[in-house]
Amino acid sequence: MSDNQPVKYLDEEESSSSPCQRCKVENAILITRKEKFCQNCFIRFIRGKQRKQMQDDKYKVKYGPFIERHGQQKVLLALSGGESSVVLLDVMASLLQEQFEAHNGKQGFELIILNLDEFDLNHLNKKVGEILPLLIKRYSPANIQYKVLALNSYILDDSILDKIVLNDDFTGLSSTIIGSDKSYTLFDILELCPNKSSVEDLLTIIYNELILRTAYLEKCQTIIYGHSMTRIANEIIALTVKGRGSIIYEAISDHSKTYKDQQFQILFPLRDVLYAEIISYCKLTNMDEFILQSTIPKSKINKNLTIRDLTTRYFSQLDATGYASTASTVVKTGEKLGAPKSDSTSLVTHCQVCGVEIYQDPGNWLRNITVNKAAPIETEEEKEYLESYKASIGEPEIIDDRYKSVHICYGCIVTLGGVNSVSGFVWPLKDKNTDHFESQPYLVDSEVEKQKILDEFILTNDEDEDDDNE
Amino acid sequence: MTDGQKPKILKVSALCQLCHARKAVMKRPKNSQKLCKECFYNVFETEIHNTITNAHLFAPGDKVAIGASGGKDSTVLASILKTLNERYNYGLELVLLSIDEGIKGYRDDSLATVKRNQVQYKMPLEIISYKDLYDWTMDEIVSCAGIRSSCTYCGVLRRQALDRGAAKLGINHVVTGHNADDMAETVLMNLLRGDVARLEKSCTILTQSSGSPIKRSKPFKYTYQKEIVLYAHYKKLDYFSTECTYAPEAFRGTARELLKSLEAVRPSCIMDIIYSGEHLVLAPKKKKVTTQYKNKKKIMEHQDDQSQEVEINADGSVVLKAKKKEELKDGNTCEKCGYLSSNKICKACMLLAGLEMNRPKVNIDNNVAVDGAAKLTKTLEQLSF
Numbered sequence: 001m002s003d004n005q006p007v008k009y010l011d012e013e014e015s016s017s018s019p020c021q022r023c024k025v026e027n028a029i030l031i032t033r034k035e036k037f038c039q040n041c042f043i044r045f046i047r048g049k050q051r052k053q054m055q056d057d058k059y060k061v062k063y064g065p066f067i068e069r070h071g072q073q074k075v076l077l078a079l080s081g082g083e084s085s086v087v088l089l090d091v092m093a094s095l096l097q098e099q100f101e102a103h104n105g106k107q108g109f110e111l112i113i114l115n116l117d118e119f120d121l122n123h124l125n126k127k128v129g130e131i132l133p134l135l136i137k138r139y140s141p142a143n144i145q146y147k148v149l150a151l152n153s154y155i156l157d158d159s160i161l162d163k164i165v166l167n168d169d170f171t172g173l174s175s176t177i178i179g180s181d182k183s184y185t186l187f188d189i190l191e192l193c194p195n196k197s198s199v200e201d202l203l204t205i206i207y208n209e210l211i212l213r214t215a216y217l218e219k220c221q222t223i224i225y226g227h228s229m230t231r232i233a234n235e236i237i238a239l240t241v242k243g244r245g246s247i248i249y250e251a252i253s254d255h256s257k258t259y260k261d262q263q264f265q266i267l268f269p270l271r272d273v274l275y276a277e278i279i280s281y282c283k284l285t286n287m288d289e290f291i292l293q294s295t296i297p298k299s300k301i302n303k304n305l306t307i308r309d310l311t312t313r314y315f316s317q318l319d320a321t322g323y324a325s326t327a328s329t330v331v332k333t334g335e336k337l338g339a340p341k342s343d344s345t346s347l348v349t350h351c352q353v354c355g356v357e358i359y360q361d362p363g364n365w366l367r368n369i370t371v372n373k374a375a376p377i378e379t380e381e382e383k384e385y386l387e388s389y390k391a392s393i394g395e396p397e398i399i400d401d402r403y404k405s406v407h408i409c410y411g412c413i414v415t416l417g418g419v420n421s422v423s424g425f426v427w428p429l430k431d432k433n434t435d436h437f438e439s440q441p442y443l444v445d446s447e448v449e450k451q452k453i454l455d456e457f458i459l460t461n462d463e464d465e466d467d468d469n470e
Numbered sequence: 471m472t473d474g475q476k477p478k479i480l481k482v483s484a485l486c487q488l489c490h491a492r493k494a495v496m497k498r499p500k501n502s503q504k505l506c507k508e509c510f511y512n513v514f515e516t517e518i519h520n521t522i523t524n525a526h527l528f529a530p531g532d533k534v535a536i537g538a539s540g541g542k543d544s545t546v547l548a549s550i551l552k553t554l555n556e557r558y559n560y561g562l563e564l565v566l567l568s569i570d571e572g573i574k575g576y577r578d579d580s581l582a583t584v585k586r587n588q589v590q591y592k593m594p595l596e597i598i599s600y601k602d603l604y605d606w607t608m609d610e611i612v613s614c615a616g617i618r619s620s621c622t623y624c625g626v627l628r629r630q631a632l633d634r635g636a637a638k639l640g641i642n643h644v645v646t647g648h649n650a651d652d653m654a655e656t657v658l659m660n661l662l663r664g665d666v667a668r669l670e671k672s673c674t675i676l677t678q679s680s681g682s683p684i685k686r687s688k689p690f691k692y693t694y695q696k697e698i699v700l701y702a703h704y705k706k707l708d709y710f711s712t713e714c715t716y717a718p719e720a721f722r723g724t725a726r727e728l729l730k731s732l733e734a735v736r737p738s739c740i741m742d743i744i745y746s747g748e749h750l751v752l753a754p755k756k757k758k759v760t761t762q763y764k765n766k767k768k769i770m771e772h773q774d775d776q777s778q779e780v781e782i783n784a785d786g787s788v789v790l791k792a793k794k795k796e797e798l799k800d801g802n803t804c805e806k807c808g809y810l811s812s813n814k815i816c817k818a819c820m821l822l823a824g825l826e827m828n829r830p831k832v833n834i835d836n837n838v839a840v841d842g843a844a845k846l847t848k849t850l851e852q853l854s855f
Contacts, residue, residue, distance in 0.1 A: 197736055218566050236661060241732055245746025249753065255646045310735065314728045323721065329664035336666055338753025359749065368520045369692040369741065370501060374489035375508035382491035385480065385518075389490035392482045410745050414738055 081292030085226035351409035529563030540580030543647030572607025
């Protein structure tokens with residue numbers, strides 16, 4: 001089957017007889033996109049893909065009036081520790097290194113690496129806090145910061161949490177949990193999810209929010225993701241399957257997003273690179289040792305997998321069966337999509353769980369095609385059964401004015417469907433006022449680490465200068 | 471059901487989750503609700519009624535042809551349309567319309583089922599055969615063009631055959647048994663194959679084009695295949711359950727497989743995909759601006775030549791430049807057969823012309839190999855005398 005793989009390695013014999021088609025000097029070591037590459041030309045080819053996506057002047061070293069026009073540019077790189085994001089880090093850092101050398105220590109932008117710590121969630125094999133310093137060292141003297149954030153920081157405090165109940169008719173109700181003595185961590189909330197796919201879906205919402213929040217706090221103008229072409233194609237199919245087709249056009253394109261009156265540019269610089277090429281790049285640049293992996297083996301049983309597991313597997317199977325071009329087709333198709341037209345009769349509202357626009361009342365749509373009405377009851381025996389049922393459930397909980405109705409989009413209705421109606425679901429609703437945060441505590445922060453060392457070992461003669469705030 | 475025996479008292483947990491008065495006998499594939507037979511019939515039928523009324527599919531007095539293959543989908547469709555027509559007074563006149571593709575060992579048996587349905591539902595039946603219409607049976611096409619493209623030929627020809635059959639009966643509305651699973655599969659396939667032209671319309675329940683007087687609709691758009699099977703089972707409907715002997719193409723097979731495993735993880739995913747599909751909208755086309763740096767002059771010179779360029783069709787005819795672009799899009803008809811077509815020659819005529827060129831010149835007497843055994847025929851053709 002290996003003949004079908006998008007990247008094909010040449011064995012020694014083949015390699016010695018075929019020169020690289022780019023430099024024509026070195027021997028080629030692999031074939032991708034029908035072209036033979038040597039190691040250096042392949043790495044350069046992949047790096048070129050990022051440069052093409054981020055050609056804008058603001059990412060270049062600026063002089064004179066350009067400095068003022070563009071200001072200090074900060075780029076936030078969302079690093080999961082998987083192959084794609086580590087490769088993106090290498091590509092970006094090598095760009096900075098090049099700029100640093102060519103321009104006497106100047107850089108076109110500041111790079112901040114953000115990792116959301118999944119060590120406990122996914123039982124990772126390594127701690128990202130230990131990997132990052134080693135990884136950054138490779139690119140010295142380029143200046144790169146890194147920060148690690150705990151997932152639990154999504155919940156700023158309990159006061160923003162609400163209990164959400166989804167009714168049989170697909171309408172949602174919320175009530176405050178203030179007054180109940182239970183406090184919730186993120187993991188408690190995820191425990192309330194009906195299944196693994198729901199957890200996965202909600203984590204996506206959480207990650208997006210945390211990344212935007214950090215970009216906001218760190219004053220970054222650009223956010224970059226390591227998504228490969230294959231990953232984006234996977235995302236398009238996964239969003240479709242989750243009933244979130246209406247956001248594809250935005251979720252997978254390079255776009256700008258507003259968060260608390262700030263505009264952020266969101267880019268996928270590796271969108272032209274296949275996942276198989278990322279793996280090769282990783283191998284050729286000796287970065288495999290930095291990759292974080294989950295120590296939980298993926299189940300072989302379909303039922304234990306999540307939606308994204310299944311779509312991921314689908315695309316890797318397509319690669320193996322020679323349909324690798326499907327990824328590129330799907331991405332190109334996705335890029336042609338636009339915002340759905342809204343029902344002229346209803347205003348576009350926003351989902352209070354995930355924040356997306358709602359164009360068509362999903363509850364209404366569902367009620368029409370999922371009827372919940374019983375057939376008439378006829379015999380005496382049936383009436384008796386109904387009575388005994390009524391007796392067994394006791395009084396239904398009264399929905400009073402503690403409960404307010406909430407707007408929930410289709411995707412979130414699907415995700416919350418099947419939540420235990422007694423425990424309900426707990427979530428920070430979007431319209432809650434969350435303006436009160438001004439900083440967030442990081443698990444690891446390269447700036448703080450550096451400051452600690454400076455504070456401890458630098459002897460200062462002048463005490464007045466030592467006014468660092470804690 | 472168990473009248474003879476003394477009925478056992480049921481536990482509350484064994485009762486139907488909707489009426490709480492009868493024994494639950496099934497788990498609903500759509501949302502895993504445990505239901506009794508009566509409640510299942512009720513929700514199943516009401517949902518289809520809702521779909522029909524919300525989309526305003528029918529008007530009183532309409533004459534509607536049911537595309538009937540004898541399979542579960544179309545058999546349930548005929549049964550339920552009859553039921554709903556009587557219950558809600560749609561005022562419809564229903565006719566069964568079958569296509570005989572000429573696949574021995576498959577279609578001949580399933581047509582026998584349709585003929586029984588005709589009696590059971592007391593509806594008139596019309597059978598249109600490929601042989602009469604195109605002078606080709608599917609078995610002959612497969613033996614000539616190979617098994618791999620069988621679905622392409624069959625799909626194109628059937629679409630036209632249904633229209634022609636309806637026209638013959640003086641009917642302008644054909645309903646088909648496409649179910650929710652088919653719709654979801656189509657949405658995925660359009661994305662996977664990059665079929666941008668079909669992406670937006672893949673989920674419309676009623677398709678109509680200005681050139682053709684025949685409307686088509688899918689009342690089962692939101693109905694799960696598994697529920698159709700259950701409904702047919704409980705209602706003891708008489709249907710034919712063999713798959714077509716010509717298997718679907720390999721790539722569609724992968725999408726079908728994916729959908730199956732997704733449904734096992736989250737039963738609602740079929741509806742979810744359709745919901746997504748209904749929200750897929752193409753962005754307004756951006757005009758690509760390519761700045762020309764080099765060879766500016768050359769291109770200017772060549773522009774005059776370009777306007778005189780003509781496109782040649784596969785059959786050697788010349789494409790006439792339409793004055794207005796929209797003319798080509800809708801309402802154009804095929805030069806050969808007069809059927810609706812976006813090109814000069816419709817797809818069916820193109821395919822048939824291609825086949826005609828490859829039709830074996832000499833036919834062997836009593837040749838039975840043509841009947842579905844495509845491979846054997848091929849080997850026979852290659853024999854030299």
